[in-house]
Structures are given as structure tokens and as C-alpha cells.
Amino acid sequence: MSLIPNDLARAQEEWHTAYRQLAERPHTALRRRLLHLSAQVMFHPYWQSRGHGAWAVLHGARHDRAAS
Helix, strand or coil: CCCCCHHHHHHHHHHHHHHHHHHHCCCHHHHHHHHHHHHHHHCCHHHHHCCCHHHHHHHHHHHHHHHC
């Protein structure tokens, strides 16, 4: 069971996808998408009640999902 809300985890996954796509083929639409996703992740309500250690949980959750 993940401690990370599904919408936050999904936004983080989409952020990584957009980042990889931007590295391969940079264009304005992907830059805008990356900025939008960054704001979604950074200002998600989940962070209001968590400390800095929650970032590590989000990063670890990404690796857990990738392994399964």
C-alpha cells in the first residue's frame, strides 16, 4: 500500500516521461507540460502535512512501481 496519493504519483510519473521526451526532442509544448506537472507535484496538498522526508518516499515509490 502506497503512502503517496495516486494523483501525485501519476503526476510525478508524467513529469519523468515529459522530461525524457524533452531531452530527446525539445519543443515549447513539452516545456509547458513540464512546468505544469512541476507545479502539480510541488504544490500538491500532500506536502502541507509532510516534512522533507516525504520527497524520499515519493522517489522510492517511483522505483517500487517501476520494479513491479
